[in-house]
Amino acid sequence: MAGTRSSDTRVGTVSDGAPGDAEFGFELVTCRWAERAWPPDPDRDTDAVPVVARQLGTQKRRWDTVIVEADPAGLSARAAFGERTLDSDLLHVVRHAPAEWAWYRDTLPDPGYPWRYVRAAVHRAADRGVVETRRAGNRIEIRQVAPYPDWVRRIVAVENKPDLSASAARRLGDQLEHDVTTALADEVWVATAATGETVEPALLEDLPVEAGVLVMAFDGDGPEARVAWHPSALDPSADTSLSAAEKATTRLELAERAYGSGWRSYVETMRPDCRWFELRSASGAFVPWCAAMECHQTAGACAGDCPEFQPEPPAWRTRGWPIEGGPGKGIQRLLARRRRRVRDPEE
Secondary structure (H helix, E strand, C coil): CCCCCCCCCCEEECCCCCCCCCHHHHHHHHHHHHHHHCCCCCCCCCCCEEEEEEEEECCCCEEEEEEEEECHHHHHHHHHHCCCCCCHHHHHHHHHCCCCCEEHHHHCCCCCCCHHHHHHHHHHHHHHCCEEEEEECCEEEEEECCCCCCCEEEEEEEEECCCCCHHHHHHHHHHHHHHHHHCCCCEEEEEEECCCCCCCHHHHCCCCCCCEEEEEECCCCCCEEEEEECCCCCCCCCCCCCCHHHHHHHHHHHHHHHHHHCHHHHHHHCCCCECCEEEEEECCEEEEEECCCCECCCCCCCCCCCCCCCECCHHHHCCCCCCCCCHHHHHHHHHHHHHHHHHCCCC
C-alpha cells in the first residue's frame, strides 16, 4: 500500500499514473513502455527483443534512453557469457577466442597497445568464466566457452523531454544534430509528454527532420505512445571521424553496457536502505518515492547526504525478511529479477 513504511512492504501504487514533473521519473516510465511496446510503429513487423537502458553513450554524447533491438536467438546465446557487461578489453578476447586451444598472442588480433594489457584481460576473462585458459610451458593458451553471438540488430536513441520549453528545444536541437551527423544509432527520437494541443509543440521546434517524435499520454496502466513524426534511418557512412570498424566496435560496446546495466540500475546509485525509500507503480513502471519529502525524488537527490536519510530500523531486517537485509534489499532483488527476465526472453 502506498505510504506504508513497515517491514512488510515498500512497494505501492500512485493514483495519477504520471511520475511527477521530474525528467527522471518520465525517463523511467518511457523505459518501461519501450520494454513492453517497442517498436511504436504497429506496421513494423519484427521479432526483435528490446533491451532497454538509460544514461548511456560515449565521451561526447550521452542519451537518456537506449534501446537495443536484439536478435532473440542471439540474445539467448549471449547468456553464456554471464549477466555482466563485457568491456572493450574483454570483448577483444571473447570475440576472437578460438574453438581449439591456442596461444593467446597467436589467435588474438594485434590490439595496437602492449600485449601485457591483453594478458591481464585474458586473466579477467578466465576469472569471469567467459573464456577457458591453460598453461603450456610459459605460454597461456585460451579457448572459447562458446562463440560470441551476433545479437545486436539495431540501436535506437531516445531523448526524454516531458516539458519541451524553448530553451530546452534549442539545446536538444544541437544534440540531435550531433546524433544525426555521427549516426552511431540507427534512429534517434524525442519523447515528450502530450499537451492536448492540436499540434504538439515539439513539432513546431527547430529539431532535425531525421529525428522522430513520440508523444506520451499517461494513464493508470501505462503510457500510450503516439508517433507524431517518424524518424529517418541514419546513414552510418555519413560521419568520417570513425572508421566503419571503429563505429561497429563502439556500437557493440554500447549494446554490452545496455545488456549489463538495464534501466533499473538506478537503484544502485540511490539509497533503498533508507526507511523513507519506496517504489510506487506509475504508468506501469516502478518509480522511486520518498515518503519523507512526499515526492518522486531524482537519483541525484536520493544520496547519502540527503538530510532526511534514516537507515532502516534493525527490526525491519529480521521480521519476516531474509537475514541478509530488509525491505531495501527486497527492492534491489525485485528489480534485479525483472532485469534478468529481459535478458532472457525465454524465462
